[in-house]
Amino acid sequence: MRTALVIGTGLIGTSAALALAGRGVTVHLADHDPERARTAAALGAGTDDPPEGPVDLVIVAVPPAHTAATLADAMRRGLARGYLDVASVKGGPRRELRELSLDLSAYIGTHPMAGKERSGPLAGTADLFEGRPWVLTPTPETDTEVLNLALELVALCRAVPVVMDAEAHDRAVALVSHTPQLVSSMVAARLREADETAVRLCGQGIRDVTRIAASDPRMWVEILSANPGPVADVLAGVAADLEETVRSLRSLQSPEESERRAGAEGVEDMLRRGNAGRARVPGKHGAAPAAYEIVAVLISDQPGELARIFADATRAGVNVEDVRIEHATGQQAGLVQLMVEPAAATVLSAALRQRGWSLRQ
Incomplete structure (x- = not known):
């Protein structure tokens, strides 16, 4: 890869451009807001001048609601040999592109599993993706050259390629990314009207749980709107656990010893299931979690x-x-x-x- 065009100079687009530019790739930047592209260029992510001809790879880094339309426009204009997007959902954009009767052999959907609470080009860093999973969702029709370009992008960004089916990816991110965002926001929302004396008692636990609640609401509305079904399915499971835990806690207030015992067992079961789930989260360098x-x-x-x-x-x-x-x-x-x-x-x-x-x- 010698040339690339990054369309969308937010956190992900700018970070990818910084990584590519830092490794010798000529990167062109475009954004619906020219000022954002100029900002990214000033940071060293490339040039906001349009390419003179087709580039090797177009990287579409716009919100999910606009991903398919932006890809379709770039493909119809013949801007590159290969096209990919970095949207956080994969099934929707591909279905939209199929409905437009486009040749998808030059396209591959991808998703780097990296981010920050902050957004925009000023939040971009060249090392954002280092050591992070980068999901690739090729299909039988994906051209080998395009897959290789995607793999080269992942390597230049020093990420770790993970090949998945698009629908499986969307279910997975609903569990490990989208639902945690909502749950974090729900817990943080309890603090909004809390008494000041209670807020002053906040320790590391509440900081850990609510860290991602500082994310941009508008960005997350767009992400969740593109993957509502799988997220709702996971939240329904969380809601069932919450209802059962509430019943167990109420039982702990009962004058009957048998009910108190049952309530304690219910709470302990929830906590132990949490232990078991937490133990499955990969540890350092993606290896099995270590007991430090x-x-x-x-x-x-x-x-x-x-x-x-x-x-x-x-x-x-x-x-x-x-x-x-x-x-x-x-x-x-x-x-x-x-x-x-x-x-x-x-x-x-x-x-x-x-x-x-x-x-x-």
């Missing part, structure tokens, strides 16, 4: 403190597998939770104490 030990360190909110902790861990010969920061409300301090291999926890704890760090259980 947590070394919790009290840290002050001052420049260089995080760097000092990691430097001390390095001196101890310990690799930090993951990290979390839990901020203390109203204080210039917090807890850094360092996740390490179980065998390294004792070594790291001793080394950090020796260097003056205050550890917590």
Whole structure:
């Protein structure tokens, strides 16, 4: 691939363009808002000048509601050898393109499983896709050259290709992406009218659950409108679990010991099923989830403190597998939770104490 045209310079389009431009591909940028394309170009994502002739690959990065129409226009104009989109749903755009009687041998639907709460070209980064799954949904009619172009794009963005059926993809993202967004927003909505004293008690748990609730509502309305059936199916299952859990919690208030026991068993069953589901979430580098030990360190909110902790861990010969920061409300301090291999926890704890760090259980 030597040339590409990215249509749509939001977070995903700009990030893909930055990755390609950084690896020597000549990237042209287009957007319904020319100012967004100019912004992406100023960031180093390519040029907002139109290509002089057909490019190797057109990457359509517009909202799902406009994906098929944008692809159809590009294909009819013969803008490239191959065409792909990065919309978060795959079945709908392909069905719309078939209804337009277009030759789909030059098209492949894709979806990079990466994103942020922020949107727009200024949120784009060249490393957004590194190590992330990038779904490809070829069909028997997909031209081999187009599939190879898609695989090259994934490689240049340093993502991990995953081949799936389009309808299976849409059911999968309903479970792992679209429903979590709605559930996060529902929990966050409970905070809107909450008493200020309750909000001040927010800790890391509520921050974790509501992080993605900060996403752009307009963008998510478009995404959910393109995949409503599978999302509704998953939410119906969540609703059934909620109803059963509510009944169990009500039973815990019963004066009858047998009902209280049944309520406790119901709550425990829900929690254990949650444990089992969480254990299936892939861990580091997509491998099976590992059981890490947590070394919790009290840290002050001052420049260089995080760097000092990691430097001390390095001196101890310990690799930090993951990290979390839990901020203390109203204080210039917090807890850094360092996740390490179980065998390294004792070594790291001793080394950090020796260097003056205050550890917590």
